[in-house]
Amino acid sequence: MTLETAPGLEPATPANTSGSVFTAKNRVQAFFEAWPPLVLIALFWIALIAVLVVGAMWIAPYDFMALDLRARLIPPVFMGGSWAHPLGTDELGRDVLSRLIVSIRISMVIAFLSTMIAAVLGVTLGFLAAYFRGRVEQVILMLIDAQAAMPFMIIALAVLAFLGSSLFLFTVLMGFYGWERIARISRGLAISANERGYATAVRDLGATPYRIYSRHILPNIASTLIVSLTLNFPEVILLESGLSFLGLGVQPPMTSLGNMVGYGRDYIQSAPWIMLAPSAAIVLTTLSISILGDWLRDKFDPTLD
Amino acid sequence: MVEYLLMKIFRALVTVTLIVSAAFVVLRLSGDPAIIILGPEAPPEAFEAFRRNWGLDQPIWVQYLKYFAAVFQGDLGVSMRDGRSALEVVSERIPLTLAITLPALFLKLCIGLPAGVTAALYRNSWVDRLIMMLSVAGFTVPSFVLGLVLAMVFAVWLGWLPSGGSDTWAHAVLPTVTMGLVGAAVIARFTRSAMLEVLGQPYIRTASAKGLLWRDVVRTHALPNAAIPTLTIIGFLVGSLVAGAVVVESVFSWPGVGRLLVNAVANRDLAVVQVILLLVGLTMVGANLAVDILYGMVDPRLRIKRLKAGS
Numbered sequence: 001m002t003l004e005t006a007p008g009l010e011p012a013t014p015a016n017t018s019g020s021v022f023t024a025k026n027r028v029q030a031f032f033e034a035w036p037p038l039v040l041i042a043l044f045w046i047a048l049i050a051v052l053v054v055g056a057m058w059i060a061p062y063d064f065m066a067l068d069l070r071a072r073l074i075p076p077v078f079m080g081g082s083w084a085h086p087l088g089t090d091e092l093g094r095d096v097l098s099r100l101i102v103s104i105r106i107s108m109v110i111a112f113l114s115t116m117i118a119a120v121l122g123v124t125l126g127f128l129a130a131y132f133r134g135r136v137e138q139v140i141l142m143l144i145d146a147q148a149a150m151p152f153m154i155i156a157l158a159v160l161a162f163l164g165s166s167l168f169l170f171t172v173l174m175g176f177y178g179w180e181r182i183a184r185i186s187r188g189l190a191i192s193a194n195e196r197g198y199a200t201a202v203r204d205l206g207a208t209p210y211r212i213y214s215r216h217i218l219p220n221i222a223s224t225l226i227v228s229l230t231l232n233f234p235e236v237i238l239l240e241s242g243l244s245f246l247g248l249g250v251q252p253p254m255t256s257l258g259n260m261v262g263y264g265r266d267y268i269q270s271a272p273w274i275m276l277a278p279s280a281a282i283v284l285t286t287l288s289i290s291i292l293g294d295w296l297r298d299k300f301d302p303t304l305d
Numbered sequence: 306m307v308e309y310l311l312m313k314i315f316r317a318l319v320t321v322t323l324i325v326s327a328a329f330v331v332l333r334l335s336g337d338p339a340i341i342i343l344g345p346e347a348p349p350e351a352f353e354a355f356r357r358n359w360g361l362d363q364p365i366w367v368q369y370l371k372y373f374a375a376v377f378q379g380d381l382g383v384s385m386r387d388g389r390s391a392l393e394v395v396s397e398r399i400p401l402t403l404a405i406t407l408p409a410l411f412l413k414l415c416i417g418l419p420a421g422v423t424a425a426l427y428r429n430s431w432v433d434r435l436i437m438m439l440s441v442a443g444f445t446v447p448s449f450v451l452g453l454v455l456a457m458v459f460a461v462w463l464g465w466l467p468s469g470g471s472d473t474w475a476h477a478v479l480p481t482v483t484m485g486l487v488g489a490a491v492i493a494r495f496t497r498s499a500m501l502e503v504l505g506q507p508y509i510r511t512a513s514a515k516g517l518l519w520r521d522v523v524r525t526h527a528l529p530n531a532a533i534p535t536l537t538i539i540g541f542l543v544g545s546l547v548a549g550a551v552v553v554e555s556v557f558s559w560p561g562v563g564r565l566l567v568n569a570v571a572n573r574d575l576a577v578v579q580v581i582l583l584l585v586g587l588t589m590v591g592a593n594l595a596v597d598i599l600y601g602m603v604d605p606r607l608r609i610k611r612l613k614a615g616s
Contacts (some may be wrong), residue, residue, distance in 0.1 A: 142319070145316070145320065146320050146323045146324065149320050149324070149586070149589050149590060149593065150324055150585070150586060150589060151544075151545045151548030151549075151585065151589070153548050153551055153552075154547075154548050154551070154566070154581075154582065154585050157551065157566060157567070157570050158570060158578055158582060160570070234445060238445075238447045241447055241449075242447055242448075242449060242552050245447075245449045245552070245555075246551070246552065246555055246567055247571075248567070248570065248571070258447075258449075261449060261450065261453070265453055265556075268453060268456065268457055268461060268468075269461050272457060272461075275453060279450040279453070279454070282447060282450060283445060283446050283447075283450060286444075286445040286447075287441065287442070287445040290441060290444065290445050291441070294441075
């Protein structure tokens with residue numbers, strides 16, 4: 001850089017052959033250093049998933065519940081099937097691709113809403129603990145410990161079967177996953193943010209605690225929170241698909257990725273594609289979001305685990 | 306130290322109480338077992354008799370106190386499904402769950418610890434990248450997908466191993482390997498970051514600068530220090546043995562505690578669900594307590610710090 005701007009030297013332009021090769025190479029290198037190929041692939045996949053979630057109803061070639069008993073268990077196109085059903089059909093002749101798209105939509109919407117619930121719950125409790133300290137903080141910390149002490153899968157199993165198959169309650173239940181980590185992080189961050197000059201300044205100006213926390217502290221710790229939410233998201237997807245796989249999550253006629261794997265498993269011998277398509281979708285999506293989350297963490301906040 | 310231990314035990318008991326209470330409230334409030342067991346068509350007298358029989362007609366707090374009193378007397382209720390003691394129903398499944406979870410734990414440690422240490426020692430080399438990639442894959446592939454893929458390859462295509470059941474030792478291979486591989490990824494990742502943390506410490510540089518061979522630095526300075534945080538994650542894994550078995554046992558039709566839980570939940574067999582919740586809670590809390598005690602034993606710094614803090 002200093003060379004290019006040094007007096008007496010011609011600035012490197014694309015027209016300058018020797019210089020242009022040099023800078024072009026650097027630019028490519030710099031681009032891939034800033035955006036590692038794996039992250040780009042992950043982003044591409046997430047964008048694809050986002051398009052599918054938004055446009056599921058227009059993109060899916062068939063109605064996901066439409067039966068076609070004359071077209072049962074047709075293999076996907078790369079296993080000897082036809083383009084009429086690119087990913088084949090299941091035991092009732094339902095189009096696997098259409099079901100997959102709708103499943104992705106439902107699983108992602110549940111995971112997104114649940115993560116949001118966990119974020120609101122975690123940040124609120126974390127901030128309350130940071131603001132009140134003392135006894136309130138002790139109670140919240142004890143709740144955090146109790147939640148962390150019990151595998152969430154077990155709690156969820158018990159609660160779910162007794163709540164029945166309501167999609168709404170299921171989403172709320174999933175929203176309790178991971179709140180304790182977010183609460184712990186936001187409590188710690190809020191306590192240290194309170195010591196900073198900006199918090200003291202607005203407090204001295206007479207701002208209410210609500211205003212200090214929502215308008216000043218929250219925006220300042222948002223990047224760390226977003227990273228930890230990104231890492232929470234794939235775990236919720238895994239939890240939801242695990243419970244739906246066990247037949248205790250999203251109930252038919254609705255469909256979700258875990259749900260598809262669950263019934264596809266009965267056809268593992270005769271029609272493995274029913275199970276493989278949603279499995280691949282789960283793995284690629286959670287992998288992409290994890291890669292993105294790890295990358296964001298390394299970029300913005302290496303101290304967070 | 307004694308005071309510290311008592312404090313830990315007290316907190317553990319509080320946690321267990323919270324878990325049992327939450328389980329009790331949720332289980333009793335959210336469904337009427339009489340309808341589930343007898344069916345909605347049963348005559349009203351049958352409902353009355355059933356509710357009286359199981360004490361469901363009393364106020365919830367009376368049921369709650371009675372439940373606690375019974376738990377402390379070792380009476381954990383009767384399975385509503387087969388009429389035997391719930392404790393008996395659960396405990397006859399425990400050996401089957403241990404038969405796959407203990408070898409799986411061994412497998413996790415045998416793969417995870419060396420992989421994590423190697424990745425840290427050769428940081429940013431291709432070995433490190435490969436191990437971390439496999440580890441991330443282990444995190445993101447759900448255990449039921451891994452289990453089904455293994456079943457497809459080794460049971461359906463190759464025909465080497467059975468895909469479900471529990472008749473011979475061969476039936477235990479796939480569930481054990483599935484759980485082992487998933488857990489190994491967790492341990493490898495954690496061990497790597499614990500090891501990297503230690504390798505960045507000044508005492509490692511000192512040991513290296515005074516002329517110690519690198520492998521001796523690793524053996525006598527790095528490994529023992531990295532073992533301390535790694536204990537935590539191992540404690541957590543021991544505590545969550547049953548929880549980890551829920552999905553895998555269901556995939557491979559392995560009749561252990563995990564599968565019993567899924568069935569009991571589906572049948573609303575309250576007593577059995579509560580016994581399993583209590584079992585999981587106790588193993589979790591017990592494992593955490595054991596880790597806390599081990600911490601104090603292997604790390605003299607913690608002992609001193611606690612004495613100074615006076616807690």
